[in-house]
Every structure is written in structure tokens, then in C-alpha cells.
Amino acid sequence: MRAAFLPGGSRVDLRDVPEPAPGHGQVLVGMRASTICGSDLRAIYREHLGEGPEAYQGVVGGHEPAGRVVAVGEGVERVSVGDRVVVYHISGCGQCDECRRGYQISCTAAGRAAYGWQRDGGHADLLLAEERDLLALPDELTFLDGAVVACGFGTAYEALCRTGVSGRDRALVVGLGPVGLAAGLLAKAMGATTVVGTDPSAERRALALELGAVDHAVGGTDEELDALLGDGAEVSVDCSGNGRGQLTALRHTRRWGRAALVGEGGQLTVDVSEVLIHRQLTVHGSWVTSTVRMAELLHNLVRWDLHPERLVTSTFLLDDAAQAYRTADAGAGGKVGVVWPDAV
Structure with a gap:
């Protein structure tokens, strides 16, 4: 499968990589939309400036993913093949007080990993995610809606x-x-x-x-x-x-x-x-949000008939990810997204 990496120096490196397989408690998500965040530009794309939670570990980029479940591993109980999902972009330990409250963003365990920073993110055809990091994307919202919700x-x-x-x-x-x-x-x-x-x-x-x-x-x-x-x-x-x-x-x-x-x-x-x-x-x-609050937001967006994809002013296919990042880095428009042709 194709995947985009961010080696620094305002470059994007497209590579062919093996398809991942879900293990226990894991889900394989077929990507449909993966938008670009200002944090990606500030701390990864231009230079690898981040430390600690912002340290980029050479993984597939993209921490604002949404897609459809294509396979599940053993022990997965809440989601099924075909479900539309948003990926909360921090995978915490699941045991600390912050994780138990839904604020995996604030998890301080050694194993905490952000998608697109310390574990493979959404700029690839397939994303391997933990079931606990997935939120149901209502049918009334598009995949681009979900990707924009995932962080911004x-x-x-x-x-x-x-x-x-x-x-x-x-x-x-x-x-x-x-x-x-x-x-x-x-x-x-x-x-x-x-x-x-x-x-x-x-x-x-x-x-x-x-x-x-x-x-x-x-x-x-x-x-x-x-x-x-x-x-x-x-x-x-x-x-x-x-x-x-x-x-x-x-x-x-x-x-x-x-x-x-x-x-x-x-x-x-x-x-x-x-x-x-x-x-x-x-x-x-205020640092990002919790899985609980994000789920609440997804439901409220339906009630308000508010579509976050309104902020997206440019979209590109994965093969054009370099142009997507250049456009986002120019800072003149709104949100920039990487999308897949079958994003329905």
C-alpha cells in the first residue's frame, strides 16, 4: 500500500509499505479522509522540532483520520467491518486516570503514542488502530467531517x-x-x-x-x-x-x-x-479534547446541521500529498485534506 512520511525539510516521502494486520483489540481502517493539522507543519513537516509527546518517530504521517473498518482482530467487540469511524489521534495506556477519563492526550505512560507522530497515521491506504481509539461517525456526517473533528x-x-x-x-x-x-x-x-x-x-x-x-x-x-x-x-x-x-x-x-x-x-x-x-x-x-467530549461533539454536529468540512478549501489524492502539504504550509486558505476516490 502507499503511505506518506515526513522526513523534514518541508518534504513528503511517498513509499510502498506492507499492509498491516490487526492483532488483539485492533482494527484495520480503510482510509477515506485524512486532513493536515498546523501541528504537523510546525513540528514535523518543516523540521523535526518536537520532544516528548511531539517527538516524530519516522512513522506514516497524519493524525486526523476517518475511514471505514475493513478488518478486526480478536477481542474486538464494539466495532464491526463496514463501520464508519473517526480515529482519536492519541493511543494511551488505557489504565491511568487521564485515560480512564477519556483524556488520552494527557497520558504520561511510556507507551503513549500519537497516530502520525509515534505510530503510523492516516496518510496511508490502511491504518492500524486500537479499538478503544475509535469513535462512531454518524451517517449524516461525511468522512471529511470526521477527519476535521479528529483534532481541530x-x-x-x-x-x-x-x-x-x-x-x-x-x-x-x-x-x-x-x-x-x-x-x-x-x-x-x-x-x-x-x-x-x-x-x-x-x-x-x-x-x-x-x-x-x-x-x-x-x-x-x-x-x-x-x-x-x-x-x-x-x-x-x-x-x-x-x-x-x-x-x-x-x-x-x-x-x-x-x-x-x-x-x-x-x-x-x-x-x-x-x-x-x-x-x-x-x-x-486547553489541550485537544477527550474521547467522551469528541463523541458528544459528533452527535451535536448532527443536531446543529453543522458540517466541519466547510473549513476544507483544498483536497488532494494521496499521490499528491506533497502538494497538499505545500498548500497547507502556505497558510492562505482553510483546512487541507488528503482523500481517497471512494470516500463515501
Whole structure:
């Protein structure tokens, strides 16, 4: 079968590799869609910068997979051949407190492995997954919907749940890449009365408005945000992973408001007394989501008739994975996906 590896230096290496066979508790998934995450670009595609949970081990890339079950190993009880599934992209030990709560992302066991980072991911015709890492993909959602949920939409949903966004709130989204777009769409679905987005890229601001992810999109100056939000938004989410963006999110959160920091990377320097303590802010560090929350999101997307694939602005076949990564790395559009011809 064909598979795409990420050797660094902004390259993609396509290889023929043997087809895997499922062992006990494992499932073989025929891939239908596998989207590209900003973390792949930041820590693997350009250079192998990651350490610990982000250390790339030379495996098949892609940690946002969705597909159809084609074979199951012994001991598999919950899924069957033919089932449509999303793969939660962290396979934890299954025994620690974090795993038992569904937050395999926070598992610290030596055997923890992320698909596309420490074990083979979704940029291949077949993916070998643990049954416990699979979530049922509702028939009403497409495989591209599922792939976008597998990381980006799930990450945004977790942050908004932690901040408790509702119809009482205005929301500020800093950084209008794919996760920021997801945060805007979800904040609206969850009841936010107004969503303001900021990004230095005019192209991304235009896309956010076109998709209906935000009501207003600005460059992010204090003057622009003051004019739109006055004393600040009740809820803010930073998706920029940039220190300046993170500070913008905090400074434009209203007194007693709630903020979530989602974007990876960046160094934040903040006057703790002035910005946080005296303004009584609640700040959440929010890392991906849990299998429980992701399953909840999949059901809610059906209820809301919200299709995450709206964020996908380019798709490529696996043989064109190098072009897919170049397009994603350009950062001008929305989500980029690798798809298979029989993605139905």
C-alpha cells in the first residue's frame, strides 16, 4: 500500500509499505479522509522540532483520520467491518486516570503514542488502530467531517465547553486558521450572540467572513477591538499560538470573563496583576479534547446541521500529498485534506 512520511525539510516521502494486520483489540481502517493539522507543519513537516509527546518517530504521517473498518482482530467487540469511524489521534495506556477519563492526550505512560507522530497515521491506504481509539461517525456526517473533528474541531469544542460559552456571551477568537474558524462556527452554534475574529492575514479574515465563522474580522489592534467589544468579550479563545495574540485575547476579555489558550507555541509575557488578577479572569489551558467530549461533539454536529468540512478549501489524492502539504504550509486558505476516490 502507499503511505506518506515526513522526513523534514518541508518534504513528503511517498513509499510502498506492507499492509498491516490487526492483532488483539485492533482494527484495520480503510482510509477515506485524512486532513493536515498546523501541528504537523510546525513540528514535523518543516523540521523535526518536537520532544516528548511531539517527538516524530519516522512513522506514516497524519493524525486526523476517518475511514471505514475493513478488518478486526480478536477481542474486538464494539466495532464491526463496514463501520464508519473517526480515529482519536492519541493511543494511551488505557489504565491511568487521564485515560480512564477519556483524556488520552494527557497520558504520561511510556507507551503513549500519537497516530502520525509515534505510530503510523492516516496518510496511508490502511491504518492500524486500537479499538478503544475509535469513535462512531454518524451517517449524516461525511468522512471529511470526521477527519476535521479528529483534532481541530474537537480542540475548539473542548475550549468552548471549558469556558461555558452560551447565549449570554460575545466571543473573541484570536487567530483565524482552521482551529480558529472551528471555534467561531462552534461558538455560534453554542449560542454566542456575536463572534469577533482577529488575524493579521487579510485572506484568512475574508475566509472567516465568507464561511460565517465570525460576524466581524479585524487585524487585531486595540482600537479595532475596543470599537467592537467595548470593555471586552465575555469569552475569548486564542488559536494563534503567538505571544502577542495570546495577550490580545486576555486583554480583550471582559472583567470576570473566561479565556482559553489553545494555540500551541509562543511565549507569553503578561502583567499578571493588571491583566489577570485585578480583572478577575478565569484562564484555561486547553489541550485537544477527550474521547467522551469528541463523541458528544459528533452527535451535536448532527443536531446543529453543522458540517466541519466547510473549513476544507483544498483536497488532494494521496499521490499528491506533497502538494497538499505545500498548500497547507502556505497558510492562505482553510483546512487541507488528503482523500481517497471512494470516500463515501
